[in-house]
Amino acid sequence: MPSSTTRGHARRRRGLTLVELLLGMAVTGLIGAALAAMLVSVAYGTSSEAHLRRLAIKAELLSSRIETSIRSSYRLLASSDTAMVIWMFDANEDGEVNVSELRRIVYDADTDTLWSYRAPDDISDGADTGYTLDTDFESVTAALAGGSTFPGERWADGVSAWSHSSNGVAVTDTTLITFRFTVTQEGQAEPGGGSASFRSY
Numbered sequence: 001m002p003s004s005t006t007r008g009h010a011r012r013r014r015g016l017t018l019v020e021l022l023l024g025m026a027v028t029g030l031i032g033a034a035l036a037a038m039l040v041s042v043a044y045g046t047s048s049e050a051h052l053r054r055l056a057i058k059a060e061l062l063s064s065r066i067e068t069s070i071r072s073s074y075r076l077l078a079s080s081d082t083a084m085v086i087w088m089f090d091a092n093e094d095g096e097v098n099v100s101e102l103r104r105i106v107y108d109a110d111t112d113t114l115w116s117y118r119a120p121d122d123i124s125d126g127a128d129t130g131y132t133l134d135t136d137f138e139s140v141t142a143a144l145a146g147g148s149t150f151p152g153e154r155w156a157d158g159v160s161a162w163s164h165s166s167n168g169v170a171v172t173d174t175t176l177i178t179f180r181f182t183v184t185q186e187g188q189a190e191p192g193g194g195s196a197s198f199r200s201y
Contacts, residue, residue: 052188059183059192062114062156066179069103069116070196076166076174078138082107084164084177085137086198088118096130097137099123099149104141107162107181114155114162114181117145160184174198 070086077097078085083106087097104117119128127149131140144150161182168174180193 048188051186052190055183055185055188055190058156058158059181059190062159062181062183063192063194065155066105067194067196069105070177071199073103073198074200075198076168076171076177077102077133078136078141079164079166079171079174080138082109082162083138083142085141096132097135098128098130099144100128102137102141102150104145104150105155106145107159109162111157112159112184113157114159115145115152116155117141117150117152119150120148123149156183158183158185160189 073086073088074090075087076084077087083104085102085104088101088103090096091098091101100119100123102118104115106115106117107113108115131137141150146152159181162180164177164179166174166178167176176195176197178193178195180191182189182191184190
C-alpha cells in the first residue's frame with residue numbers, strides 16, 4: 001500500500017489542468033496584443049515624423065530656389081495674384097527685354113503646382129523677340145507659357161497655398177519680393193517662404 005509520502009509526491013508531479021492552461025493562453029494573448037498595439041503606435045509615430053521632415057526639406061528647397069531666382073535677376077516686370085515675371089539679365093545691354101531674358105513664376109491653384117517658365121538656351125534669334133519696358137509682360141508671358149520657345153518646369157507639387165508681395169508702389173519701384181506658401185501631402189502641411197532682393201539693388 002503506497003505511503004502518504006508517495007501520494008504527496010504524486011500530487012506535486014501532476015500536470016496543468018485545462019482551466020490553468022486556458023488561463024495562461026489568455027494572459028499570453030493579452031500581453032501579445034498589447035505589445036503589437038505598442039509597436040504599431042511607435043511605427044506610425046516614426047513614419048509620421050519622417051514624413052514631416054521630408055515636407056520641411058521640400059519647403060526649404062523650394063524657398064531656396066525662388067530666392068536664388070530673384071537674387072540673380074535684374075528686376076520685376078509684372079506681378080499678379082498668382083504670377084510674377086522677372087527680367088533675369090540684359091544680355092545685349094540694350095535696355096530691351098528679350099524672350100531669352102525672361103522668367104515667369106506662376107502658381108496653378110487647380111493642380112497645386114508651382115511652375116517656372118523660361119526660354120531654352122538654344123532659342124533661335126528669330127524666336128528671341130525683343131520688347132520695350134512698357135510692354136504688358138503678364139499677358140506676353142502667359143501667351144508664350146508652355147510653348148517651344150517658353151517651356152515650363154514644375155518646381156513643386158502639393159503647394160496648397162501661395163502668395164507674394166513687393167515693396168514697391170509700382171512694379172518699376174520694386175526692390176524686394178516676399179513670398180509665402182504651404183506644401184501639403186497626405187494630410188500634413190508645412191509652411192514656407194522668404195524674401196529676396198534683386199541683384200541690381
